[in-house]
Amino acid sequence: MLRKIKETTGKKDSHQRCHIRKGDMVKVIAGKDKGKSGRVLRIILKKDRALVEKVNMIKRHTKPNQTNRQGGIIEKEAPLHWSNLMLECPKCVKPTRIQMQILEDNKKVRVCKKCNEIIDA
Numbered sequence: 001m002l003r004k005i006k007e008t009t010g011k012k013d014s015h016q017r018c019h020i021r022k023g024d025m026v027k028v029i030a031g032k033d034k035g036k037s038g039r040v041l042r043i044i045l046k047k048d049r050a051l052v053e054k055v056n057m058i059k060r061h062t063k064p065n066q067t068n069r070q071g072g073i074i075e076k077e078a079p080l081h082w083s084n085l086m087l088e089c090p091k092c093v094k095p096t097r098i099q100m101q102i103l104e105d106n107k108k109v110r111v112c113k114k115c116n117e118i119i120d121a
């Protein structure tokens with residue numbers, strides 16, 4: 001059997017550009033939290049993943065330490081792959097695909113494919 005080719009070859013793949021930004025509302029379209037939506041807390045560019053508030057929660061067992069003397073179980077968000085997320089348009093409040101558009105002043109903005117409104121202020 002062939003070994004899977006390493007995905008991180010350092011080459012920039014233009015098709016894998018992230019359409020999601022910190023602070024965006026996104027909807028989960030695959031995985032155990034499918035259907036949930038939340039706000040993007042963090043983008044992890046190197047791993048093509050995003051951390052979404054209250055989505056994909058995992059339980060972490062922690063040992064007692066100086067800040068948490070009892071230890072125990074804490075719940076925290078685990079990053080999700082971008083392909084499992086869809087941007088929720090703030091204008092039409094629907095999960096949507098986006099299109100990049102360059103304005104007259106060379107500013108790149110994201111445009112909702114459903115309502116054609118500019119998402120970025």
Ligand SMILES: [Zn+2]
Nearest residue numbers: 089092112115
């Ligand atoms: Zn829209």
